[in-house]
Amino acid sequence: GAVVSQHPSWVICKSGTSVKIECRSLDFQATTMFWYRQFPKQSLMLMATSNEGSKATYEQGVEKDKFLINHASLTLSTLTVTSAHPEDSSFYICSARGDLGGTSRGYNEQFFGPGTRLTVL
Amino acid sequence: RKEVEQDPGPFNVPEGATVAFNCTYSNSASQSFFWYRQDCRKEPKLLMSVYSSGNEDGRFTAQLNRASQYISLLIRDSKLSDSATYLCVVAYNFNKFYFGSGTKLNVKP
Numbered sequence: 001g002a003v004v005s006q007h008p009s010w011v012i013c014k015s016g017t018s019v020k021i022e023c024r025s026l027d028f029q030a031t032t033m034f035w036y037r038q039f040p041k042q043s044l045m046l047m048a049t050s051n052e053g054s055k056a057t058y059e060q061g062v063e064k065d066k067f068l069i070n071h072a073s074l075t076l077s078t079l080t081v082t083s084a085h086p087e088d089s090s091f092y093i094c095s096a097r098g099d100l101g102g103t104s105r106g107y108n109e110q111f112f113g114p115g116t117r118l119t120v121l
Numbered sequence: 122r123k124e125v126e127q128d129p130g131p132f133n134v135p136e137g138a139t140v141a142f143n144c145t146y147s148n149s150a151s152q153s154f155f156w157y158r159q160d161c162r163k164e165p166k167l168l169m170s171v172y173s174s175g176n177e178d179g180r181f182t183a184q185l186n187r188a189s190q191y192i193s194l195l196i197r198d199s200k201l202s203d204s205a206t207y208l209c210v211v212a213y214n215f216n217k218f219y220f221g222s223g224t225k226l227n228v229k230p
Contacts, residue, residue, distance in 0.1 A: 032216065043125075043208070043222035044165065093164050109155075110218060112164040 003027050004096050006113035013084055014121055020080045021116045023094030029074040030096035034110065035067075038091040050077055074098070084120045092116045124148060125211050127221035135229055138199045142224045144209030145191045153212040154185055156194050158205045159223065165208055168194075199228045 003026040013019050023033055032051050036044040048064075050056040050071035058064045068080040077096075081088055095110040127144045134140050146154075154171035169176060171183040171192050182195040192211075196203055209221035 034218065036220075044220040046218060046220075049216055091162075109167055109170070112166070115164045117162075 002111045004111045004113040006094055006116050010117040012119045015085055016083055018080055018082045019084055020078055021092055023077045023113050025075045025096045028098050030098040032097045033071055033077040034095045035079050036093045086120045089118055089120045124219035125209055125221040127209050127224050131225040131227050133227045134199055139197045142194045142207055143191055144221050146211040151211045151213045154192050155210040157208040157210055159208055160205050201228050204228045
């Protein structure tokens with residue numbers, strides 16, 4: 001149980017285009033989803049936290065108009081990188097927390113998607 | 122000051138060795154502590170949660186020292202397959218998770 005998928009796993013795009021990344025919890029309801037970015041040889045940096053049905057909370061320094069997050073259902077959150085530039089090239093990873101049914105594990109632990117590698121030319 | 126600090130390593134150890142990593146955190150209100158493992162170009166996977174009383178899972182032992190604000194991970198009898206980057210994660214309010222930059226471990230034959 002507790003599987004999170006991401007799509008696409010990698011994407012290459014031209015500068016100025018927008019890219020949408022999907023994050024899905026496949027076998028549980030994700031009340032909270034997190035979006036991270038990881039540059040080479042660096043740690044995961046939290047970009048934003050989203051709760052189903054409400055606006056995302058962005059970390060300081062993350063432009064909410066550039067990184068649009070939608071968490072419309074308990075199993076899906078999307079991150080759209082608008083007008084992508086080469087400096088946005090990174091590894092984007094989502095994670096989810098939620099109800100695993102009969103256990104508190106889901107609320108104390110984050111389950112990560114496999115990540116999306118974005119390259120902007 | 123970073124929320125979570127780790128020695129980046131790399132730690133190069135022979136198979137069978139015992140190796141320990143430490144991690145310090147700055148927010149005394151932190152509530153939850155974890156060690157994650159990340160293989161190259163893959164997503165992090167939970168290795169173990171760290172409880173106040175410490176916990177052990179096979180060859181892995183985690184300890185928490187709230188007074189000094191650090192957590193540790195001990196790996197005994199290292200295997201080649203333990204080679205990875207180990208991430209220290211500290212959380213508070215269950216919605217703020219902070220990752221250390223990771224400690225790289227290379228276990229050599």
